Amino acid sequence: MMSSTFPVFRDDHARAAAMSGAVAMAAAMGFGRFSFTPILPGMISELGLSASASGLIAAGNFAGYLVGALLAALHWAGGRERQTALAALAANAVLLALMAATDNVLVFTFVRFLSGVASAFAMIFTSSVVLGHAARVGGERIQSAHFGGVGVGIAASSALVYAIGQIAPGAWRLDWLAGGAVSLAAFVLVLVLLPPMVTGSSAPQREPRLVWTRQFSRLVLSYGLFGFGYVVTATFIVAMIRLAHLGASVEFLSWFLTGCAATLSLIAWRPLMQRLGLGGAYLAALALEAVGVAASVLVHGPVAPLLGGVALGATFMVITAYGLRLTRDLAPESPRRAFALMTAAFGLGQIAGPLVAGSVAEWSGGFTLPSLLAAGALALSALIALPLRLSEK
Template identity: 85%
Template sequence: MSSSPSAPRDYYASAAALSGAVAMAAAMGFGRFSFTPILPGMISELGLSASASGLIAAGNFTGYLAGALLASLNWATGRERRTALAALAANAALLGLMAATDDILIFTLIRFLSGVASAFAMIFTSSVVLGHAARIGGERIQSAHFGGVGLGIAASSALVFALGQIAPGAWRLDWLAGGFVSLAAFVLVFTRLPPMSFGPAVQAREPRLAWTPAFSRLILSYGLFGFGYVVTATFIVAMVRQARMGAGIEFLSWFLAGCAAALSLIVWRPLMQRQGLGGAYLAALTLEALGVAASVLLHGPIAPLLGGLLLGATFMVITAYGLRLARDLAPESPRRAFSLMTAAFGLGQIAGPLTAGSVAEWTGGFTLPSLMAAGALTLAALIAFPLRRAPIMTGT
């Protein structure tokens, strides 16, 4: 596919929106987050401990951090589309490869490589898709693109549930099916993803980042968010399995999270326009802390269902608004700011499952780890509280 001045504008807009949504669904919804609904089956069939489960999850998050940092080095400039497609193909293969072993260290290595592939697919697909969004001025492209994460989460949850009705406990089939779906997604993106809408720009060297009190607060808050969200995002279905609430609640807890994530940026936009990025970021952190706490403090099915719903309704919002805050608080050094935010978030979400797995194994459940995560989110909100009045832009 090649770009030309006479190419229909609407065609490229539709192609970018569709391919972006599908790519994010495959790379993030399946590649990164399908571990959550598949994990209970692995625990049941392989006898994985909570600490081993946390290690495998942390391997994926470490790979994602490594991939994000590697992608920031500009080695793929001019080759964004090819790199994104290669990463999507690798993502599909690595998902299927999880079915070929039962060794914890090999699981961790595969998930590490899957994290690198997810990061590359997300970053380089976004470079292509958001380039078209900026040229065309189409906010619907951005909404469809990032909404793909939630759609992928919901689809992976539904797939695991459906396969569980056919072949209970067949966790290897879950990974193979996820790999097949991701391969189909790769084929679709290969045929529809437009080229970059503009030539590679020469990136000037940014000045050293100014560590203002506001930016320091944001970095610390964002790292704590990485720790706080990931405990529920990794273990919520395992928590439902441990409580023996049934396959239907296991499915719904993560399915609702995906559906809420898909719509969250659209739903939160009016509040952001009224309260600003800082106010919306603070509100989302507070709501997520309540959801994480509710997932273990309430009784019965309402606990995981509400916890999953509130997690999905907030984690993409906090991610998107946090990065936009960084851009506004460090306008002279946005790339450095994004790199530091990525590093802080990455360290938090690596520490989260490692800590939660160890504490859960020690206490025999996920109540204390979840309350620790809710505490981290509450602390993140308190640290970010002064940012609600920060003189920032609220544009798209």
């Protein structure tokens, strides 16, 4: 019999949903989307990739994620969420391994685009299954375990790349193959553990047309700027450390600590959110992330990227989660339409971020100016969203 200390896991399906959700998010997001960050420096060193080419490859992945998210919103997979999630996780593993099969920038970009689509499908359809079980048992711990898997995957990808670098320096192809192998193992675990979809008693109703209000418009613009601001550090932080010659241990720690902070962020921010409200916590997280992004280039020595990594990990999942919860509050009659619009704004921001950062880095000779532009975008995002907090008082 399960202990009453953990009532959320009082049945097998709830426990399996939490475990499989965490594993799926670690594979699809931590590896599928974000393992490019620790692998990129090796690709730059061995292939001579420019900053703009690196930004193009990253933008390809984010474009794929946007396309996948918008396709998933069309409800074509109704009743087949579990099967679609599993197919996407299998594709994610294959596409990670395929990155080792070429050295052409355009092929890299296309493979990463497909990987972005797979990551989006895996995240959205796995979440449909897992969060259905969370709602059934009223368990926030299932949600925390599920989304905490992103941070676990980020930390694990950093540790894997570091370990391979100690054995075979510069073996970036092996990094991708190992990431694909880990993701394949994750697929097998999810195949075994992921419970059936919780089915509702009625079909989803057609939503009315989205009503634009001044507050919702502010949130959409703010969220798009957040997508631009976070992604510069999330894409280039390890490459920045390599260029500064701070050592492999700092490269590892910066991304590893990012993942650790992301794993605990939603749990750690909950008391502050209850005190400040959703709008207040959203603003506070944006402000902290802006400071962290600026500190990653303005503070000297190895502590700078560590501060930047921890601040990024402690905030980006929180801003995402609270931004979407605010969306539901501001557009309660049309949440699916509002979520799709927020996804589009965020997606456009994170596609533009690597492209702009890569070009500016080539022009300026480093990532200081792109990082300061990103910090400015985050500060502007918070300023635009300030009335959301004021309206809660």
